[in-house]
Amino acid sequence: MLAWTIYISFAGALLLALLPKGKPVMACWLALGLAVAGLALGVAGFAAGMGQGRVVIVDAAWAPSMGVHYMLAADGISRVLVLLTGLAAVAGVLFSWNVELRTNQFFAFYFALIGGVYGVFLSFDLFLLFVFYEIAIVPKYFLIAIWGSTRREYGAMKLALYSFVGSAMVLIGLLAAYTTAGSHSTALMDLAHAGLPVHFQMWCFPLVFTGFAILAGMWPFHTWAPTGHVAAPTAASMLLAGVVMKLGAYGCLRVGIGLFPHGLDPWGFSLLGVGSWRDVFAVLAIIGIVYGALVALAQTDFKFVIGYSSVSHMGFVLLGLMTLNQIGVTGAVLQMFSHGVIAGLLFAIVGRIVYDRTHTRQFAELETMHLSRRLPFAAWAFVFAGVASMGLPGFSGFVAELQVLIGAWTAKPWWACAAGIGIIVGVAYTWRALQKAFFSDVIPTAHELEQEQAHKFAAITWPEIAGVALLGAATLAVGLYPRILLESIEPAVKALLAGGVQ
Amino acid sequence: MNYADLFRVTLPETALEVAALLVLVVDLGLLRKAALKTRVAVAAMLGVAGCGAALWALYAAGTGGFSGSDGLLLAAGGTAGVAQTGILILTALTLLLLVDSDFTRNAGEYVAVVLMAAAGGLIIAAAQELLVIFVGLELLSLGLYILTAFAKRSGKSAEAALKYYLFGGMSAAFLLFGFSYLYGLTGTTSIWQIKDAITISGPSALLYVAWVLIVAGLGFKIAAVPFHLWAPDTYEGAPAPAAAFIASVSKVASFALLLTLSLNWFTPGPWVGGQREFVEKVLGQYYQTWPKLATILLIAAAASMILGNLAALAQISVRRLLAYSAIAHAGYMLLGIATMPRYTGGVDLFHFYLSTIGPFRQSANAVLYYILTYGLTTIGAFGVVGVVERATGSDRLDAFLGLHKRNPVLAAVLMVLFLSLAGIPPLVGFWAKFNLFAAVLGMSGGPVPFALVSLAVGMSAVSLYYYLQVLKRAYVMPAADETPIHAHPVTMGVLVAIAAAVVVMGCFPALLQGWIAGFYPVG
Amino acid sequence: MSGIPILTLLTVLPLIGAAIALFSGRHARGVALFTTLFSLALALVIWTKLPADGSIGLVERAAWAPSLGIEYHLGVDGLGALMLVLAAIVTLMSVDAAHRVHHQPGLYYGLVLVLESGLFGSFTALNFFHWFLFWELSLIPAFFLIKLWGGARRGPAATQFFVYTMAGSVALLLAFLAVYLSTGSMDFGQLTALAQSGALEQMVTAHLGPVTLWLAIAVLAGFAVKVPMVPFHTWLPAAYAEAPSPVTMLLTGAMSKMGVYGLLRIAIPIFGPQIAQIRTPLLVLAVATVVMGAWAAAAQKDLKRIFAYSSVNHLGYCLLGIFALAVPAAGAAAKASQAAALNGVILQMFNHGITAAALFWFVAMMQMRTGGIRGIDDFGGLRKPAPVLAGLMGIALFSSLGLPGLNGFVGEFLIFRGVFPLAWVAATVSVLGLLVTAVVVLTVIQKVFSGPVPEHWAKFPDLHESEWIALAPVIGLMLLVGLVPQLIVGSVNPTVQNLLSHWRF
Secondary structure, three states: OHHHHHHHHHHHHHHHHHHHHHHHHHHHHHHHHHHHHHHHHHHHHHHOOOOOOEEEEEEEEEEEOOOOEEEEEOOHHHHHHHHHHHHHHHHHOOOOOOOOOHHHHHHHHHHHHOOOOHHHHEEOOOHHHHHHHHHHHHHHHHHHHOOOOOHHHHHHHHHHHHHHHHHHHHHHHHHHHHHOOOOOOOHHHHHHHHOOOOHHHHHHHHHHHHHHHHHHHOOOOOOOHHHHHHHHHHHHHHHHHHHHHHHHHHHHHHHHHOOOHHHOOOOOEEEEEEEHHHHHHHHHHHHHHHHHHHHHHHEHHHHHHHHHHHHHHHHHHHHHHHOOOOHHHHHHHHHHHHHHHHHHHHHHHHHHHHHHOOOOOOOHHHHHHHHHHOOOHHHHHHHHHHHHOOOOOHEEEEEEEEHHHHHHHHHHHHHHHHHHHHHHHHHHOOOOOHHHHHOOOOOOOOOHHHHHHHHOOOOOOOHEEEHHHHHHOOOOOOOOOOOHHHHHHHHHHHHHHHHHHH | HHHHHHHHHHHHHHHHHHHHHHHHHHHHHOOOOOOOOHHHHHHHHHHHHHHHHHHHHHHHHHOEEEEOOOOOOOOOOOHHHHHHHHHHHHHHHHHHHHOOOOOOOHHHHHHHHHHHHHHHHHHHHEOOOOOOOOHHHHHHHHHHHHOOOOOOHHHHHHHHHHHHHHHHHHHHHHHHHHHHHHHHHHHOOEHHHHHHHHHHHHHHEEEEEEEHHHHHHHHHHHOOOOOOHHHHHHHHHHHHHHHHHHHHHHHHHHHHHHHHHHHHHHHOOOOOOOOOHHHHHHHHHHHHHOOHHHHHHHHHHHHHHHHHHHHHHOOOOHHHHHHHHHHHHHHHHHHHHHHOOOOOOOHHHHHHHHHHHHHHHHEEEEHHHHHHHHHHHHHHHHHHHHHHHHHHHHEEEEHHHHHHHHHHHHHHHHHHHHHHHHHHOOOOHHHHHHHHHHHHHHHHHOOHHHHHHHHHHHHHHHHHHHHHHHHHHHHOOOOOOOOHHHHHHHHHHHHHHHHHHHHHHHHHHHHHHHHHHOOOOOO | OOOOOOHHHHHHHHHHHHHHHHOHHHHHHHHHHHHHHHHHHHHHHHOOOOOOOOEEEEEEEEEEEEOOOOEEEEEEEHHHHHHHHHHHHHHHHHHHHHHOOOOHHHHHHHHHHHHHHHHHHHHHOOOOHHHHHHHHHHHHHHHHHHHHHOOOOHHHHHHHHHHHHHHHHHHHHHHHHHHHHHOOOEHHHHHHHHHOOHHHHHHHHHHHHOHHHHHHHHHEEEEEEEOOOOOOOOOOHHHHHHOOOHHHHHHHHHHHHHHHHHHHHHHHHHHHHHHOOOOHHHHHHHHOOOOOHHHHHHOEEEEEHHHHHHHHHHHHHHHHHHOOOOOOOOHHHHHHHHHHHHHHHHHHHHHOOOOHHHHHHHHHHHHHHOOOOOOHHHHHOOOOOOHHHHHHHHHHHHHOOOOOOOOHHHHHHHHHHHHHHOOOOHHHHHHHHHHHHHHHHHHHHHHHHHHHHHHHHOOOOOOOOOHHHHHHHHHHHHHHHHOOOOOHHHHHHHHHHHHHOOOOO
């Protein structure tokens, strides 16, 4: 049943491409219907799968001579991420209600991307996973290049090339693993049990992990992220930060750690305290957390703050993965969900609600606009989202970061302390952005007040309210009752850590 | 020498020749006074019919080859069968693209030359003997030179043809010279016997010289570095249907030839019977002699991949971009041909030899898969370029601006084809690359093949940039001129069919793979 | 455990009220008044239902996220219930004092009610996650209340408040994570039992090394910012001064008590031995808080700042009493001193809450009449035009000074009664604070109420009927508790005995 999320997305993309031009409303409603259908399927699949382990959906021979299977399956982690994709897809459509230029093409590319993302999360054959991973690259390029804003062509090309290079690295690793395992099969379970030699895993793991981590925004390969996010139109940045970066992290977990667990073993020697790939990537993750946060603190463009904050939050995910203990990895997966929702909300507010009305993202200009009075919905929505992003308890980010910190403490205490610094700086830049954009102390002159009266902002539309409500409810629900997701994630993580992909 | 066999085996070539003559007769005799469009259409249709007849003949011919006194002269079935089928289908497609073109008034002559060149290609694909190879090669090449020059009103066409001819003539000379050395070394022109003879006599300086000359000759045909200099100009100057033919059919034929040489010279055996010690002694000598020759092909492969992709980055003419990308793709395929298994000891030579049979077969299949799908995609690409050129007068990147508005179907076809060339799933280009690289690594897991595959994958990533440049013009950047572009229904039909095939074969790769595998008898 | 989850009801009620108030526009104040009155009633009901032996009652438990040790565990003893009553009273006073909120009243009262909910939640929580959730929850409304309705320099004041408190919270969080990691529990009761038996330190050392002391310091830092304790107090004067006076009432009356409550519920029970190790520096800081608070108050010219620093001083007594408990004490006399000190601390929490809130209420009323002027030198002889104001405010001021017969005396007396035998040096130095406070209060009375009346204040309006009717219960409470402290001590003492029996230093 979950496989239908993929099929309706692609079918929908085709349908949307064939819609007659000049009818944006029709395209919007069709897109919404598709996205809601996908979400409904995701929820149904999630509910049906609760308490079950890995459920195989489809297993058909695809290229029998090479042992490639068209194999779709879902375990707890997949189901949670499919749910996230559904939420992000619906929210993205709602926040793109005002796209007027080539609307049907926009949503066609959008659903091609969504279909690819669903595919990655549901694939249990390495080749199939890779296919879907690559499918997701091209629609991103067009979404940003055609409908984006600041430096869109540059941002789009940079994103596409970085992603492609990352997937090239993964492809090399995939080929190497496949041939080393005897060229029998590309199914994840078969490869995990193929007994790949340790020295092979030692170099294949960093290659594959880095390939995926590029898309996850790991420092120092993260530079595509801020540029890309800023250049992208709102829905695309919501998807990029919310879901696509999670593709990378998911790949790191499912493929990197799942297939090459021995790649994380100690090398036997240590250099400046770093004695294994696990240490290397943990350090890079921590640098990403702190660096992303510090740079976010210095930005003058609102969207760049959110872009860098995404890099910082993804650092948490990667750090959680590197703890290699139950609670840390669970926290990482939960953070994937949580940050997906929260980042989506943040980009929606900054991009759709604020920028589309004020036509500026510079703090210097926003400060003078008194948005807390003129756009109270945006201001309070941002308070909500910002507080969730900071990791305040009651929101999903707190539980996720809590688990990552505990996991990090268990692995190496200084990791937790460094991550804690990231949290503190996170509070700082969020608060700074909040103050500067919405609650600045600049007192309006009489002239400015007149101008404001003359040029009122467009009213908040129902899709915007619905989108904010959807995402806000998601993060609040998981924050107050994390068991909804934890019950699915924990057994899956346990199985994965215990015996390869199992 | 059983001439009945010869007739049977060359039935497809005969069909093509007959069709060529028929086209000439119809065009010069019956349609003298008809409009150009009609003449072109009739000639093209007759040509396609000829290809169809040749295809039928191919299947009627059976799988027995034609042997002379020395050994097999022309093979049938196996690699030859696959390649020949591919050549015929691709020729038919390029002829279909001819419909509605106006670069020449000599439609009948054009189609005739195409068919005859295709016949040359068929010969090359089946040839097992040096002189037959040369004959076929010349038949193909001379036809291609003429085709390049066919746009008599274009100076570029003439210039390209001259360059092609001079270069090609020289390469042919080199090839023949190399062949002559081989003959001198072994006293025979049969490929199989040459292998046996040289295995027994061992390597010698003359062998290496001969091999280098042969590589020069063959490298020219496939446009591998450093014998690629003709490609950009020819691709740019030739009329679009001719360029499509050059880029697809001649490549298929040439790679089929390389595969023949590779399968025969770079695999020992098969030996049926024979005492085991004898076989092992021969194997030992074999492995000392032949596999080293592949090294030069590896170097050419690496150089082609690098130069082809990097030079394509700088192009503003889409045709030249396609030319350099063709060089790059030739590099990938050469990698498939030239990777040899590595003997690292541990098991005796005989078992080692047995274990390499499967991988060789796999990599041969992978190369065939690649060249067939690449040929198909390239024909589509040139078809699109041709349409745009006729509408806008140039093949620069800027000519593609706003294509999605001017002809959405054409733009969609362009997107599918170029993404397939870049190797984006779920299109067939991706599967072809994956298949090829998997076969290469399955052949030998050593550091050199691995490094080369990494290079190939990396260069593929680079190639996305220049393919996206064209797609960017088509989809992203604002149009300079928004008048709709119209194309002839047949052309559009062919292009859409090609794009659909690319998508379908990409989603269901087993289709083509299974078909190729069907050409080899089990066991 | 009765059938109705009254504690949950109490916590959720203000949230519902906030949601309604948000959309009530001009009627928001009415909604808020009704909600706070109802909360007060509920809190008093809870007060009456306490178990007589001082243990934790009205317990509500439910599994929440067991894999993380997170449990929905609520309960109150005398200390908690008293704080609930205090929070309800202070919030009611604050809503009463905020007559005319012109600018977005719905949002204002909504935020106040959310803050009240945060207070209730944090005073009833017995599991770290729940407690921390409401601790953080109270920050956001406080920030916005200062930021959106405050005075001229509200921006920096609000930010400073937020940053300091957040930093403290992060320290708390990390320390508790370490504790959870070592023990697998986030439940205050379980952790107290582990600390009492000495197992806590063993487990922490086994898992993380000899860091228990650092964890204790981190936890203390978190609370030290909130109370505040010198030197973490620097956010307070600006925040209290720039916030609108009704909000300051909440800050000083209730929010600062969250810090002291945290020390009593969390820091001392779980980290007793570690606190005992560093009791001397802590006592020094407590004394410094007392003395410095008083001295700084004496140097201020703005009434709000005077009372702000005075709050620091009064809370210093609580700190003094708490840290004195860490002094080794054997024998019945020492135990009695400890009980006295702890009783005093709890009483002081309640009394100071009421008194300080009342004082700021008076400042609010004065500001309303003067259009915002509140410098101590701006007034004079107000006794003549506004005798009722002078009289009632005088009562509150004397309570702050610690005059016997008013509520302020009882708490301070018990604290000194308990601390002198345990740590006489600290107690002696702290007496300075008492003296300076007296000077401050008398100065205020003298400068504001006595002396010649400047011309422009000749027609200073006195209290309206509605105002002194609203104030009367508060003043009455001050007198009542001052004269009959047994009303409160009677219920608090069993809790004190219970707590002391569970604490190990």
